[in-house]
Amino acid sequence: MTKQLKTYTLHNYKSIPQIANLSDEMIEAIEVVGRVLPFKTNNYVIDELIDWTQIDDDPIFTLTFPRKGMLEKKHYNAVKKLLDQGADQATLNKKVHEIRMELNPNPAGQEHNVPEMNNIKLKGVQHKYSETVLFFPSQGQTCHAYCSFCFRWPQFSGMSNLKFAMKETSLLAQYLLRNNKVTDVLFTGGDPMTMSTQVLASYINVLLRSEFRNIHTIRIGTKALSYWPYRFTKDKDSKELLKLFEQIIKAGKNLAIQAHFNHPAELKTFEVQHAIKQIRATGAQIRTQSPLLKNINDKPEIWAEMWRKQVDLGCIPYYMFVARDTGSKRYFELPLDKCWDIFRKAYRQVSGLCRTVRGPSMSCEPGKIQVLGVQEVKGEKVYVLRFLQGRNAKWVDIPFFAKYDPEATWFDQLEPAFGEEKFFFEKGRKKPKANEILFE
Numbered sequence: 001m002t003k004q005l006k007t008y009t010l011h012n013y014k015s016i017p018q019i020a021n022l023s024d025e026m027i028e029a030i031e032v033v034g035r036v037l038p039f040k041t042n043n044y045v046i047d048e049l050i051d052w053t054q055i056d057d058d059p060i061f062t063l064t065f066p067r068k069g070m071l072e073k074k075h076y077n078a079v080k081k082l083l084d085q086g087a088d089q090a091t092l093n094k095k096v097h098e099i100r101m102e103l104n105p106n107p108a109g110q111e112h113n114v115p116e117m118n119n120i121k122l123k124g125v126q127h128k129y130s131e132t133v134l135f136f137p138s139q140g141q142t143c144h145a146y147c148s149f150c151f152r153w154p155q156f157s158g159m160s161n162l163k164f165a166m167k168e169t170s171l172l173a174q175y176l177l178r179n180n181k182v183t184d185v186l187f188t189g190g191d192p193m194t195m196s197t198q199v200l201a202s203y204i205n206v207l208l209r210s211e212f213r214n215i216h217t218i219r220i221g222t223k224a225l226s227y228w229p230y231r232f233t234k235d236k237d238s239k240e241l242l243k244l245f246e247q248i249i250k251a252g253k254n255l256a257i258q259a260h261f262n263h264p265a266e267l268k269t270f271e272v273q274h275a276i277k278q279i280r281a282t283g284a285q286i287r288t289q290s291p292l293l294k295n296i297n298d299k300p301e302i303w304a305e306m307w308r309k310q311v312d313l314g315c316i317p318y319y320m321f322v323a324r325d326t327g328s329k330r331y332f333e334l335p336l337d338k339c340w341d342i343f344r345k346a347y348r349q350v351s352g353l354c355r356t357v358r359g360p361s362m363s364c365e366p367g368k369i370q371v372l373g374v375q376e377v378k379g380e381k382v383y384v385l386r387f388l389q390g391r392n393a394k395w396v397d398i399p400f401f402a403k404y405d406p407e408a409t410w411f412d413q414l415e416p417a418f419g420e421e422k423f424f425f426e427k428g429r430k431k432p433k434a435n436e437i438l439f440e
């Protein structure tokens with residue numbers, strides 16, 4: 001039996017039966033916030049994941065539905081006023097665009113990661129760390145539902161000049177042949193698992209040819225296990241999808257599914273557990289990651305439960321991220337020392353099998369920076385940090401220090417400790433120009 005995906009957006013969410021129980025305030029918030037931030041949910045999320053009896057603080061509702069606090073008051077009021085006045089579409093669109101541009105739609109200098117070849121910008125490719133290339137297949141630039149915290153939101157909101165997408169695999173293939181240090185290709189989006197098996201196979205099969213023997217691992221970043229596990233069990237081409245996974249492994253590649261789970265509630269249904277089993281039976285591994293989000297998963301117990309459950313199901317905890325500095329960040333962000341505190345209190349109560357996870361980690365312009373902790377060194381309170389990944393691989397794993405700041409929520413708010421003017425990696429470093437890929 002196939003299972004039909006029904007998606008809901010601002011245009012049709014009122015036909016969701018459970019919506020009738022929401023307060024007028026919550027409906028207003030959906031109408032207002034949903035104009036600015038991407039909003040899309042579906043029948044699996046609504047019927048299987050959200051607990052409609054506790055809707056005021058249900059984490060999965062918060063994950064896919066707009067809530068009032070997700071926009072700053074002044075932005076909220078501006079949109080509400082236009083809606084109340086019955087403003088025309090053009091006026092509304094202009095305001096919405098203005099607000100979106102204030103929400104840092106393209107964080108962490110992602111434009112620095114787009115490589116060039118023969119003077120052609122490879123728009124669907126990002127290459128930041130020498131061993132791994134990110135590929136954004138143009139047909140995977142959507143998701144089965146949208147996360148309210150998502151930093152990829154410009155890709156979904158019609159701000160298409162910011163859309164990293166590429167139509168042809170042939171350019172990717174040429175690029176990989178010229179860059180033989182690359183071992184991993186990471187398919188990302190959006191969610192590549194929104195593509196049909198046939199389309200996904202057309203992208204992947206190229207990489208299974210013998211000239212790509214340098215590519216050891218194919219990774220697929222996906223939220224489908226959480227938002228639409230039927231992708232692996234009950235879609236009309238699920239069987240073919242699992243076969244494709246088997247073929248990748250038969251061709252001698254690792255297949256790593258990078259699954260996004262934000263809360264243990266996403267791991268509890270029969271359907272997700274069944275999907276995980278099916279994927280693992282192909283020989284693929286599932287690694288898990290999530291940002292740390294106020295109002296969704298900001299308690300150590302939640303993380304400990306999530307990691308334990310993942311390990312029970314045969315998944316490998318991989319990254320805990322700090323929420324990105326974009327979109328509705330104010331609603332989700334936590335000070336860095338709070339992030340560390342949650343991480344360590346979760347980490348210390350789980351077995352070593354769960355401690356494959358690394359974090360809390362910030363994906364910034366120079367690299368992935370982990371908060372190792374807060375310490376006092378000769379009377380100065382400092383953050384101890386290190387690169388988990390760096391634009392320059394030589395930076396990786398060297399501890400360094402920033403002045404303690406109880407309010408900082410992102411790396412760019414931190415200053416070097418001990419009166420230094422620059423962090424060690426900034427000394428003598430030119431920031432890369434747009435399109436410049438530097439593996440120094």
Ligand SMILES: *Cc1c(COP(=O)(O)O)cnc(C)c1O
Nearest residue numbers: 113126128129132134363368389
């Ligand atoms: C995180 C990330 C990767 C993959 O890093 P791993 O630590 O190998 O998982 C690759 N490219 C970019 C731009 C990233 O942010």
Ligand code: SF4
Nearest residue numbers: 143146147150190223
């Ligand atoms: S699944 Fe990933 S890309 Fe899609 S909305 Fe959520 S965070 Fe964004």
